[in-house]
Amino acid sequence: DVKVTQSSRYLVKRTGEKVFLECVQDMDHENMFWYRQDPGLGLRLIYFSYDVKMKEKGDIPEGYSVSREKKERFSLILESASTNQTSMYLCASRRVNSPLHFGNGTRLTVT
Amino acid sequence: SQQGEEDPQALSIQEGENATMNCSYKTSINNLQWYRQNSGRGLVHLILIRSNEREKHSGRLRVTLDTSKKSSSLLITASRAADTASYFCATLNQAGTALIFGKGTTLSVSS
Numbered sequence: 001d002v003k004v005t006q007s008s009r010y011l012v013k014r015t016g017e018k019v020f021l022e023c024v025q026d027m028d029h030e031n032m033f034w035y036r037q038d039p040g041l042g043l044r045l046i047y048f049s050y051d052v053k054m055k056e057k058g059d060i061p062e063g064y065s066v067s068r069e070k071k072e073r074f075s076l077i078l079e080s081a082s083t084n085q086t087s088m089y090l091c092a093s094r095r096v097n098s099p100l101h102f103g104n105g106t107r108l109t110v111t
Numbered sequence: 112s113q114q115g116e117e118d119p120q121a122l123s124i125q126e127g128e129n130a131t132m133n134c135s136y137k138t139s140i141n142n143l144q145w146y147r148q149n150s151g152r153g154l155v156h157l158i159l160i161r162s163n164e165r166e167k168h169s170g171r172l173r174v175t176l177d178t179s180k181k182s183s184s185l186l187i188t189a190s191r192a193a194d195t196a197s198y199f200c201a202t203l204n205q206a207g208t209a210l211i212f213g214k215g216t217t218l219s220v221s222s
Binding site for chain 2: 104
């Protein structure tokens with residue numbers, strides 16, 4: 001069974017802090033994705049990665065960066081956290097042209 | 112950019128009743144996927160329907176696709192309290208590189 005693990009379920013950070021959200025998958029999937037989910041807005045794509053060291057901007061990349069140094073790990077970085085980045089962050093992975101497998105999410109609060 | 116839009120936003124039914132959710136999308140597609148999200152968890156893939164299919168079944172789920180109307184519907188028959196969740200449709204973005212989700216339908220099934 002595919003497992004996508006996000007390192008934290010809940011995270012509280014202060015404005016201006018650099019924040020790292022980690023995601024690991026155990027099925028050798030090529031593609032990995034970061035979404036954020038907000039009430040009334042649904043899921044919005046932040047960044048995704050086709051393969052190791054490759055990354056593509058999604059619909060809302062501003063204020064975020066990503067790192068994919070190893071195939072199994074995809075990190076989302078908030079360079080300088082702001083209150084409008086308070087959200088649920090969902091990581092997902094898949095084989096090419098296959099359905100997505102999601103982690104359970106990280107609920108980030110920026111105060 | 113939101114590709115799919117679900118309707119209704121919220122649906123409340125009794126156990127044993129059928130639940131129908133609709134999804135409309137904007138551009139041509141190769142396939143359309145439905146996902147479920149239990150409260151506070153990640154999304155789980157339910158079913159994929161290809162553009163050359165009109166109907167697909169999986170257990171108590173029935174999905175239809177009408178490409179001429181750019182719409183899909185998800186029917187859950189004989190619903191159970193455990194079906195309480197949010198349901199999302201998803202299609203590929205225009206580049207064909209990532210899934211874009213609608214805002215979801217929240218289904219409540221009471222016993």
